[in-house]
Structures are given as C-alpha cells and as structure tokens.
Amino acid sequence: MKNHSTSRIVAPVILAGALVLSAPVWAAVESESWNPVVSERLIKLPANYLKKAIDHDFAKSALALAIADNRELTGLKTQTLQDLQSAIEGAQGELKVELRHQFLAEKRAYLELVARTQDLRRRQADTKIRLYGKMLDKLGRKAAAMTPQHAALIDKQQAAQKRFQSSIGAVDMKLFGNAAMTESKYSQEYAKNVASIERLVAAIGSHPMNRRAEIDGKVVSKQDYLRQIITESEADVALLDQEETVLGYMAKLIALDAMALSDAVVADEAGDGPPAQEASINAAIDFFVTR
C-alpha cells in the first residue's frame, strides 16, 4: 500500500518534468520531409497552375502524410480527453485519483501531438516561403539579366512586328491585288492556320481553367501573386508562434495540475492514520494525586 501511494505521488512530478524535456526530441525527428525543387518548368507555369502544382507536390510528400496522421491522432486524443473528463466527474476516491492521473497523462500526450503538428506545419510554411522566395528571385534575375543591348533588340523586334502587322493588309492588297502576282502556298496555308489558331486561342481564353491569378477579384502579375503566397505563409508562421505560446501555457497548467494532484495524494495519505498530537501533561495528573 505504501509503495503504491509513493508511486502515485512521484508519477505526476515525473510527468511534469517530462513535459519540459520532451520538446527537443521532436525537433530531432526529420524523417517527414518535403523537398520541392525550383525548376525552369515550374517557373514558366501560369501563377494559378504553379500554386496547384506545388500544393499537389506537397500533398504527395511524407510531410503532408505526417501532418494528416497527426491531425487524426489529435482528434482521437481530444475524444479521449472528453471521455476521461466526464468519467472523473462521476468517480469517487481512489478511482478518481487514478482517473485524474490518467487525465494528466493524456493531456500531456495531447500536447505532444499538437506540438508535433505545429512543428510539421512550421516546416511546411518555412519550405513554402523558401520555395516561393527562390522563384521570385529567379524571376527577378531573369528580368535583371537582360543587357541594354538585349533590351534594345527586343524593342526593335517588337517595333518591326508592329510595323509589319499594321502594313500587312495594305501590302497584300498592293502585291496580290492584281492578277500578275498570286499568293504563295505558304501565305495561303498560313492564313488557314491563323484562322484555326484564333479559334483555339478564343476557346482557351474562355476556358474556366484558364483564369489568371487573382487577389481579391483583381488580376495580378505572377510576381505579385508569389509575394501574396509568401505573405500568407509568413502569417502562418506568425500564428504558429502564437499557438506555441498557447501550448506553453497549457504545459504549465498541466505541471500545476500535476503538483496539485501530488499534494492531494500526500494529504490523503496523511489522512489515513490518527493525527499526531502532543500528549497533554494534564492527562497524567490522576496518576499522581491518587495513592
């Protein structure tokens, strides 16, 4: 009986200590990872597809599976805690102490799970920030990599295109308007293909999956869209920091509960025997006054 009660006193104290020590262990677990690579192909994708492609890649990763598993376990643990809480309300005496102890242990396990999920979510958010940041850098580098000579060439090519497009009708009319000169096979076939291409382009333009990236209903550039995703991920990290504080307070409450339980058990143990009292000298007077 004595051994049993000692273990009941020591267990909550060990529990509280374990809470403090267990955090670094999670950080060491790195098996669940997500390592996306910023490829040229990925950068060339339209902004909407780009996000979808990355989300799809994440969904297939070990990190996503681990987060899903942890969320499921957390849900189950919440259910266990609810069951235990209602069981404690109806329990008495030894059973109640035992259930309270179990409740504490389950709360500790719940915190471990939540902290692990937070760790995984933080890894996801950090990877996203890093990934989209790299993309933004690459897009910026591409624009900056253009030399003045290169930029001038592109300007001239665009000007030539414009001039050609504005004059092609008049040129055709003048060149092929008279019977002396007929359109070449290339021109005829090209005109046919252009008509087909225009129809296809119109179909692509009106396709629901071809919507451009939007923020609050406004069409934005790829850079803006990437910056928006980075900001959202940064917000996730900030919220995780806040959630970590909540978790810390929860852990502290468990430690306090454990100490309270320990005190209660000590008080119960003391209550089992008669209270130790000083023997009064008056009680012995009768031994002396009678002969």
Place this chain on the structure above:
Amino acid sequence: MKTLKPILLTAICCAFGAAVANAGTLENLERERAIVLDAYLDQSLQPSERQSKTQISRTRLIDLERMVLRDKSLAGKNTPRVRKAFDNYDLTFLVHASTESKRGVLDHWLDQIGVSTHSLMNARLGRR
C-alpha cells in the same frame, strides 16, 4: 574493316556538314535578298530576263520576310546577325518596306543606302 573506317568517317562528316548547312529563316532571307539585288544590278541581263527573275524571287522574298518576322526562335536572340537584321527594317524587309513606301524594290534599296537621283545628278567624276 579497313575500308569501313573511312566510309564511317565520311558519313559522320557529311552528317555534321548537313547540320551546319541547315540555315535559319534569317539566313535564307539574306541569301534570297542578295539574289534579288544581284538580279537588279546585273548589267548582263536583258530587261525581260531581269523581270522574270526578280518576279520569282520577290514572291519568295515576301514569304521569307514574313517567316522571319513570325519566327519565335529569333525573339530576343542576341546575336550580331539578328541585331543587324532588326537594326534597319527597311533594308532587311525590303519588299514589305518598299511596298509601304510605294516605291520599287531597287529604288527603295538605293534610297536606304544613300543613293538617290539627286545625289547621282550632283555627283562628279573624279579621282581619290
């Protein structure tokens, strides 16, 4: 085996040669333009010969000019040849530019290189 080796080498060289000779749209345009200008400037040709020759080349040149302007592989291709080609639209896309300016191909070309009736009339024979 001894005879096989030189044959193989020749075949490889021919294959590489063919690859190198495979010119792009811009190179083809330049070649065709040179042929048209050569036909215009060739003093040995009779007017009828010149006309038939330039007529065929002109149609080809129109197609080639359009091919170059629509060639996506040339967009931003920062090579001396491409830079030079787009430096002067009027000289590179000779038929389109001349039609735009409502002049003959040769007149337009001469004008672009700085030879005009006025400059020729003012020219004096001399020795440098």
